Each structure stands twice: as structure tokens, then as C-alpha cells.
Amino acid sequence: MAGxxxxxxxxxxxxxxxxxxxxxxxxxxxCCDACGKFWFPPSQRxxxxxxxxxxxxxxxxxxxxxxxxxxxxxxxxxxxxxxxxVVAIVELDEGPRLITNIIDAPDRVRCDxxxxxxxxxxxxxxxxxxxxxxx
Amino acid sequence: MIEPSPRLRNRCAIAGCGNxxxxxxxxxxxxxxxxxxxxxxxxxxGLTAKDIDGIVTRGPDDAYCHHQLIGERLxxxxxxxxxxxxxxxxQILAVAIAAMAIDAGLATTVLCGYGRDAxxxxxxxxxxxxxxxxxxxxxxxxxxxxxxxYFGAVAAHAFGAQRHMHEFGTTREQFAEIALAFREHATxxxxxxxxxxxxxxxxxxxxxxxxxxxxxxxxxxxxGAGAVIVTTAERARDLRARPVLIRGFGSFNxxxxxxxxxxxxKTAAKESGEAAYRMAGIGPSDVDTAQxxxxxxxxxxxxxxxxxxxxxxxxxxxxxxGALRMGGSLPTNTSGxxxxxxxxxxxxxxxxxxxxMRGAYPSERQVKxxxxxLISGHGGNQVxxxxxxxxxx
Numbered sequence: 001m002a003g004x005x006x007x008x009x010x011x012x013x014x015x016x017x018x019x020x021x022x023x024x025x026x027x028x029x030x031c032c033d034a035c036g037k038f039w040f041p042p043s044q045r046x047x048x049x050x051x052x053x054x055x056x057x058x059x060x061x062x063x064x065x066x067x068x069x070x071x072x073x074x075x076x077x078x079x080x081x082x083x084x085x086v087v088a089i090v091e092l093d094e095g096p097r098l099i100t101n102i103i104d105a106p107d108r109v110r111c112d113x114x115x116x117x118x119x120x121x122x123x124x125x126x127x128x129x130x131x132x133x134x135x
Numbered sequence: 136m137i138e139p140s141p142r143l144r145n146r147c148a149i150a151g152c153g154n155x156x157x158x159x160x161x162x163x164x165x166x167x168x169x170x171x172x173x174x175x176x177x178x179x180x181g182l183t184a185k186d187i188d189g190i191v192t193r194g195p196d197d198a199y200c201h202h203q204l205i206g207e208r209l210x211x212x213x214x215x216x217x218x219x220x221x222x223x224x225x226q227i228l229a230v231a232i233a234a235m236a237i238d239a240g241l242a243t244t245v246l247c248g249y250g251r252d253a254x255x256x257x258x259x260x261x262x263x264x265x266x267x268x269x270x271x272x273x274x275x276x277x278x279x280x281x282x283x284x285y286f287g288a289v290a291a292h293a294f295g296a297q298r299h300m301h302e303f304g305t306t307r308e309q310f311a312e313i314a315l316a317f318r319e320h321a322t323x324x325x326x327x328x329x330x331x332x333x334x335x336x337x338x339x340x341x342x343x344x345x346x347x348x349x350x351x352x353x354x355x356x357x358x359g360a361g362a363v364i365v366t367t368a369e370r371a372r373d374l375r376a377r378p379v380l381i382r383g384f385g386s387f388n389x390x391x392x393x394x395x396x397x398x399x400x401k402t403a404a405k406e407s408g409e410a411a412y413r414m415a416g417i418g419p420s421d422v423d424t425a426q427x428x429x430x431x432x433x434x435x436x437x438x439x440x441x442x443x444x445x446x447x448x449x450x451x452x453x454x455x456x457g458a459l460r461m462g463g464s465l466p467t468n469t470s471g472x473x474x475x476x477x478x479x480x481x482x483x484x485x486x487x488x489x490x491x492m493r494g495a496y497p498s499e500r501q502v503k504x505x506x507x508x509l510i511s512g513h514g515g516n517q518v519x520x521x522x523x524x525x526x527x528x
Contacts, residue, residue, distance in 0.1 A: 009278035019278075041279055067298040067399065072343040075286040084346075087285045089294060089394050097394050101283045106346075111301035128282055 004077040008126050015042040017056045022127040025119045029096060031057040040096035061117035062134070063092040070106045090115055090131050101130040108133060139385060139414040147234040148371035148378040148528065150244075150364045151180030152489040157359035157477035158328035159254050165195050165360070169250030170208050172360035180364060181375030182244065184209040187364070189242030190216040191232050193225035193249050193480075197271045205248075215242040222514025223428055223480040224386065225249070226361075227521035230485065231384040233365035243366060249482040250360025257356050288430065289353055290345045291517055295399035296433035297347055302400060302448070307347060309451035310432040311338040314351040314474055316459040317429065321471025323500050328355050328477045352432040354473035361482035363489060368528070379492040382417070382507070383524040385410025393517035402434075403520035404441035404511060411509070411522035419443035422524075423505035424491050425465055426484035428513040429472040435459075438511055439467075442522075466502045481512040485523065492527045 011019050021028030029038045034051035038059065045052050068088035074080045086102040086109050102109050103118060115131040122128050153175025155168040163171075169192070177183060190213050194201025201218040215236045219225035226249050233245035257263055275281065299305045314333060321327035333351065341350040371378035387406035389398040412418055419442055429435045436450035444465055445453035459467040470476040470487040477483060488508040490496060505527070512521040 006284075007281040009282045011278055015278060066394070067294040067301075069290045069293040069297060070343075070346040071284060071290070072346060073289075076281070076284065079284045082284060084343075085284055087283055087290060099279055099283055099285050099394075111298060122282065126282075130283075 006078040006122065007076070008122060014044055018042055019126070021056065021058070022119060022129050023125070025127065026058045027061045027092075027117050027129050028056045028058055029092075029094065030054045038092070038094040038096050040098055059092050059094045063090050063115060065089070065102065065109065065111055065113050065115055066091045066097055067111055068102060068109050088131065098129075101128075102132070103130050104133045139383070139410045141414060141416060143234060143238060144382055144414055144416060145368055145380045145526070147237055147365055147381045148368040149230070149381065149489050149525065150366050150371040150374045150378050151176040151182065151376055152363045152486045153177075153179050153361070154326070154483060154486055155250065155360040157326055157479075157483075158357055160252075160358040161255050163252070163358065165250045165252040166204055166208065168252065168358060168360040169205065169248050169362065172250060172362040173205075173209065173246055173248055176246070176248070176362040176364050179376050182364065184211050187211055187244050187246045188214045189233060189236055189245030191219065191229040191245060191247045193219045193221075193229065195251060196274060213242070215245070220515070221388070221519040221521070222516070223430065224388075224512040224514045224519035224521040226481040226485060227384065227510060227512040227523045228386060230363065230365055230381065230523055231386065231521065234381055234384070237365065237367060243370065245365045246362060247365060248360060248362030249480055251479060252358045253478065254356045254358045287345070288517075289348055291393060292431040292433055293345045293348045294394070295437065296431070299400045299433065299437060300347065303451070305436065305451040309436065309454055310347070310352055311335055312454045313429070313432040313435045313459065314338055316454070317468045317472045317474045319460065320469050321475035324471050324476055327471045327475055328357055329471075329475050348431060348433075351474070354430045354478040355475070357477035357479060359477045359479045359483070361479055361486045363485055372528075377493045377495070378528045379489045380526040380528050381523070382526040383411045383413070383415030384522060385412075385414065386519070386521040388515070388520065389518040398518060400437060401447065402437055402441050402513070403518060404438045404513070404522070407511075407520040407522045408442045408509075411524050415524040415526075417507065417524070422465065422507050422509045424469060424488075424502040424508050425467045426469070426488045426508060426510045427467055427472070428481050428484065428511045429468055429474050430478070430513065432474070434513060435467065438513075439465075442509065442511070461499070461502070469500065469502060480514065484510050484512070488523070488525050492525050494527060
């Protein structure tokens with residue numbers, strides 16, 4: 001299975017703006033005009049108040065690690081060279097939580113540690129928002 | 136708020152139960168495993184398929200209208216039949232819906248069950264083994280997961296374990312005690328998929344899967360099925376097997392998601408359990424044995440807290456007291472559970488609860504003087520929960 005490629009996101013229609021933003025190194029999320037709250041994953045109505053009036057807004061790109069795990073088992077051959085790697089739930093300061101990677105060494109990662117977004121090119125057209133510890 | 140109705144307390148009973156061969160059963164489909172378990176459940180209480188007028192099942196994720204396939208194989212039509220979509224919480228929900236259908240006069244005798252071929256399915260090819268393919272790929276996430284190397288249920292639950300360790304100081308030694316206790320139970324269960332004793336040394340030498348979980352924190356990949364027959368308590372008394380009363384049931388679903396709020400460390404077992412306790416008219420101190428959904432060691436620990444067997448954050452100390460072992464304060468997963476008997480998505484927990492309430496096991500497997508069993512189901516993207524309370528008749 002050598003040479004396997006990592007899966008790329010296959011965006012739903014409602015999340016295209018998230019990935020377009022990432023290509024420009026902006027962490028964009030939907031934010032409700034009616035109640036002012038951000039949400040994730042993207043959808044066409046605010047899950048807090050069901051308003052359909054919203055904008056895509058850039059977040060600060062900072063937050064804390066709510067929880068994390070370290071993959072030791074290879075679930076997909078393209079990640080064989082990456083193990084052990086960290087997958088985390090990052091809670092942005094704006095509220096929403098996202099699945100991402102922490103690019104630091106696994107033994108340095110802790111719950112509640114502060115992190116900042118670090119954009120990484122997956123290929124010519126796709127940029128992934130990963131996170132790094134704030135020193 | 137409308138309270139769970141005590142009218143349903145002890146209204147129905149489980150009249151019969153059965154399981155199929157468990158573990159590695161190559162060459163047999165999940166449907167045929169389930170029919171095997173259903174035939175055993177019918178035989179257990181002396182009924183035939185023609186006596187069944189209701190079916191509630193949950194299919195494998197790639198089966199459409201599963202209850203129809205079951206009726207076809209049993210050669211029966213049904214006054215009431217459906218199949219459910221709450222993952223591992225479906226199996227108890229099936230029993231609850233059966234009791235509600237009987238109470239509503241829509242059926243008299245309902246067959247509930249679940250079967251899977253997860254061992255065979257994940258051992259068809261090297262690719263299937265590596266990717267752990269128990270679900271069709273079309274149901275996998277398309278974004279916000281796989282591109283970050285996030286796959287599988289192990290990691291989803293390991294997130295909860297990690298946060299619980301951070302907030303409450305829970306340790307891997309405490310997870311180990313859960314794996315060891317259930318394995319000890321499996322050594323007395325001749326049907327269990329794995330019966331070899333497990334030591335703490337074995338546990339800590341095992342390879343990490345997705346830390347904080349290692350191999351022994353994870354449930355088994357199993358082929359197998361279980362089935363139960365629900366009818367009125369009155370009718371159940373006239374059948375061959377000793378009936379077991381359905382004292383109460385409940386459910387709750389944290390549909391906001393496993394990652395939202397504190398759902399990973401304060402699970403829907405809390406509200407689901409409270410509903411079941413209210414219907415049954417009892418509390419946690421009345422429960423003699425628990426059969427908990429143990430897809431991972433951590434899920435046992437957090438449910439013990441959420442069901443009120445100990446306080447929030449004290450699940451680790453509770454298990455380390457030896458509570459889960461035979462002779463402990465709450466013998467739990469006395470068949471070995473999904474960690475050691477076989478993982479059939481909570482269905483075998485119901486079967487074991489019924490058998491404990493019949494009180495007919497040899498003494499080394501029987502929870503002494505047990506009158507009340509609490510059984511749990513968990514699944515559906517980790518947020519669906521169901522609870523069943525059974526009582527000795």
C-alpha cells in the first residue's frame with residue numbers, strides 16, 4: 001500500500017467557504033447576524049437561533065485544546081510515516097470546536113493548552129488548518 | 136414535563152432469550168446469525184415463529200428495511216415491525232418500543248434482536264483489517280476528519296477518556312481494572328470469544344492503539360447475535376422459561392454532538408438512567424448487577440458515575456475498590472462484556488441481564504441474590520443512550 005495518498009476533504013456545499021478561506025490562510029466560520037454566535041460544522045441556518053442571516057467571518061485562529069489523542073495504530077496507509085501523531089479537538093476563542101492536528105510532539109500536548117492555527121498545504125488546491133502550541 | 140409512566144412498570148416481561156455462536160464464525164451472514172439467536176430464544180420459552188406478531192431489530196448499517204428481511208427468513212408477517220437507527224443504543228430501545236407497542240395493543244409477542252459479522256467483515260482482506268471497515272465507506276465522514284488522520288470509534292472515545300483524566304485525575308490503572316475484571320468474568324463463560332486470563336502486566340505491555348487506549352481498552356471485533364422475546368408479564372408466566380420483568384426503561388440523546396458541551400465526560404446515561412429509575416420506582420442503590428455498554432473501558436467508568444453508582448469524578452476509585460468483580464458491590468458485565476465475551480452492540484448485555492435475573496447460573500457465575508439488573512446501550516455517533524431495568528419475577 002506504499003504510495004497511498006492522504007484523503008483530501010470533499011466539501012459539502014455549505015462548507016466550501018471554510019476551505020476557500022483556508023487557502024487564503026484565514027480560519028473562516030459562519031457567524032449569525034441575529035444572535036452574533038459562531039458555529040461549526042457549517043450549515044445554512046444558525047443552530048443557536050435558526051436564523052438564516054449569517055456571514056462568514058474570520059476568527060482569531062486561537063483557542064485551547066479541549067481534548068486530544070495520539071494515533072499509534074495506522075488506520076490509513078498514507079499516515080504510516082506520521083505515527084505517532086496528535087489529533088485534537090480545539091475550542092476556538094469564538095466558541096466552536098474543531099477536529100484538527102497539533103503539529104507539536106505528542107509528549108508536549110496537554111488538555112487546555114493554548115494553541116494558534118498553522119496552515120499547511122495538503123496539495124496545490126487544499127490547505128488544512130492545523131494548530132501549534134503557543135509558547 | 137411528562138414523567139415516564141409507572142403504568143408500564145412490570146407490565147411486560149422478557150419471556151425468552153438466546154444467542155448465536157459468538158466470536159469468529161466465518162461464512163455466516165449477520166442475518167443468519169440473528170436468525171440462529173432468534174430460534175434459540177423461541178426454543179428457550181417454547182414458542183414458535185408463528186406466535187410472534189411483532190419484530191423490532193436494528194440492521195447492519197448497510198441493510199435496508201432490516202425487519203422485513205428477518206420476517207421473510209422467519210416465514211411470518213407482523214402486526215408491528217420496524218428497524219432502528221440509534222447505533223448501540225438501539226437494542227434496548229427495541230425492547231422499550233416492544234413494550235410500548237404491546238401496551239398500545241399493537242402486538243402481543245415481539246421478537247427483538249441484533250446480529251453482526253464484524254470479525255468476518257474486518258478480516259476479509261488486509262485493507263479491510265487495516266481500515267477496520269465495519270461500516271460501508273459511503274457512511275464515513277467526507278471532511279473535518281479523515282484529512283487530519285481522524286478515523287474510527289477508538290479515537291472518539293479516547294478523547295473522552297483523555298478529558299476525564301485531565302479533569303478528575305482518572306488513571307490508566309483504573310481503566311486496566313475494568314479490562315481485568317471483565318476478563319476474569321469471561322474465564323467462567325464457555326461461550327466467550329476470549330477466555331484466557333489477563334494480568335495487569337499483560338495490560339501494560341500491550342500496544343497502544345489510540346492513546347490513552349491500548350489493545351485491552353478496546354472491545355472485540357465479533358461475529359454474533361442475540362435475541363429476546365417481549366410479551367405481557369401475565370402471558371410470560373405461562374411459558375416455559377422463567378420470565379424476567381421489565382421494571383423500567385429510558386433513553387436520552389445528546390444530539391448536540393459528542394464533542395459539544397461536556398457530553399464526553401457527562402454522558403446521556405445520566406438522563407436516560409433517571410428516566411428508567413423513575414419508571415421502575417428505584418434508585419442506583421437498589422441495583423444488584425449492571426451490564427454496561429463497554430465498547431471501551433472508559434465508557435464503563437463514566438457510566439458508573441452518570442448512573443449514580445458513585446459521584447462524578449469518582450468512577451476510577453469506585454472500580455479500584457473491586458466493585459465490578461463477582462462478590463463486589465456491583466458485579467458488572469458478568470459474561471465478560473464486549474471487552475471479552477463478544478461485541479454485539481449491547482445485545483448480549485440484555486441477554487446476560489435476563490439470565491442473571493433468572494438466577495439459574497452455576498454459583499461462580501451467578502450474582503448472589505440478585506433482584507435488579509441495570510443494562511445500558513450507547514452509540515449513534517456516541518450520543519444516543521438507552522437504559523433497561525430488569526427484575527426477578
